[in-house]
Amino acid sequence: MKDTADPDLDTLIACPKCDALYRVGVVNKGDRARCERCHTRLYTRRRDAGLVIITTAFASAVLVIAALFLPFIEIRRLGFSNAATIVDAALAFYGGPLFGLSLAVIALIIALPLTRLVLTIYTLTPLVLDRKPWPGAKRAFRFSEAMRPWSMAEIFVVGCAVSLIKLTDLARVEIGPAFWMFVAVVVLMAVQNMVMCRWSVWKALDR
Amino acid sequence: MTVTARDKGLVACRECARVWPADHTHCEVCGNALQSRDTQSLQKVWAWWIAGIIAYIPANLYPMLTTRTLFHTSEDTIIAGALDLAAHGAFGIAAIILIASVVIPLGKFFAIAYLALAVRRGARWPPGRQYILYEVVEYIGRWSMIDVFVVAILCSLVQLNVAASITPGIAALTFALSVIFTMLSAQSLDPRLIWDRIETQDTKDPA
Numbered sequence: 001m002k003d004t005a006d007p008d009l010d011t012l013i014a015c016p017k018c019d020a021l022y023r024v025g026v027v028n029k030g031d032r033a034r035c036e037r038c039h040t041r042l043y044t045r046r047r048d049a050g051l052v053i054i055t056t057a058f059a060s061a062v063l064v065i066a067a068l069f070l071p072f073i074e075i076r077r078l079g080f081s082n083a084a085t086i087v088d089a090a091l092a093f094y095g096g097p098l099f100g101l102s103l104a105v106i107a108l109i110i111a112l113p114l115t116r117l118v119l120t121i122y123t124l125t126p127l128v129l130d131r132k133p134w135p136g137a138k139r140a141f142r143f144s145e146a147m148r149p150w151s152m153a154e155i156f157v158v159g160c161a162v163s164l165i166k167l168t169d170l171a172r173v174e175i176g177p178a179f180w181m182f183v184a185v186v187v188l189m190a191v192q193n194m195v196m197c198r199w200s201v202w203k204a205l206d207r
Numbered sequence: 208m209t210v211t212a213r214d215k216g217l218v219a220c221r222e223c224a225r226v227w228p229a230d231h232t233h234c235e236v237c238g239n240a241l242q243s244r245d246t247q248s249l250q251k252v253w254a255w256w257i258a259g260i261i262a263y264i265p266a267n268l269y270p271m272l273t274t275r276t277l278f279h280t281s282e283d284t285i286i287a288g289a290l291d292l293a294a295h296g297a298f299g300i301a302a303i304i305l306i307a308s309v310v311i312p313l314g315k316f317f318a319i320a321y322l323a324l325a326v327r328r329g330a331r332w333p334p335g336r337q338y339i340l341y342e343v344v345e346y347i348g349r350w351s352m353i354d355v356f357v358v359a360i361l362c363s364l365v366q367l368n369v370a371a372s373i374t375p376g377i378a379a380l381t382f383a384l385s386v387i388f389t390m391l392s393a394q395s396l397d398p399r400l401i402w403d404r405i406e407t408q409d410t411k412d413p414a
Binding site: 014015019020042079091105166167170198 | 220
């Protein structure tokens, strides 16, 4: 390799996890590249990725909002019954010394996943339509990426499953519609995550 | 031998993987702050690590849940709750709870400490394996939150008047804090520091 103070810096890509330097298109040839030593995904160029991401994000957002007000578990014991919605679960610690925990749970299972979905749609829609990015798109995408580890919808779903098992000997338990909606959201988000290529998005945002 | 961005006098953006001459402080594409290596990484790691441990102690000493059934009230810490389940023959769930809220958190504390020490002093494991450990910690960290969600679900759901009710204990809060602090600790570790060892390893490291 030559000295690299030259203008073709944008043909280079550095692994964000280990700093290894590659020339775009040279690694692994073709449309997918992983870092050779730490196997971090560098890019996966797919022409239809944007559309897939937008549709799944839109579907997820609708499902999350609809699921908010429907019960996800219902229990019965000794003639008493109770159904909890996701909002109820998030507010379980409301009023009392654990109030802060309620806010955190709302953020982790509702607010952040929804925000990320909306920001993703906002960032990618103009790119898919081949228009100029909407104002603030870069900041929106950066925030959405930073929030990725804190968006815990899928963990909540598994938490539901665990509570279900825990409750079976205390009461009769039934799964409500919101539970299945959240399961669908988790699958959609996983697809979205698999198809999303940060490098391509940034490249497109930079035009 | 892998060439890194730093070897070439460049600084890489951890957000969008673009490279810039070393004197750049902000990425021109995504606006992220640039640093070839996060020099304060270890300080932040240890600060969050200590906070995480401090929060983890009361999480185990105080009750997570208070369960009231018709004739019986019990306050359960994490471990007591799991042992109780095992005593009732629910070994599977008891194992899940013990793994999710005892084995994984403790394992994370050890793993992060090992990685931070390895970055500073070198270690017997090669960087490749250390990096896998880092990835595992990053991936699994969020899943410890499952316990907090289970408590939230149980508390919102099991409100059956006199038949049964469950209320959260203070340990739910400190446990959540501990998970959050540990996640921040793992995120503060700059993984590029792990790989830097390879470049200096041609002559064996004095351990």
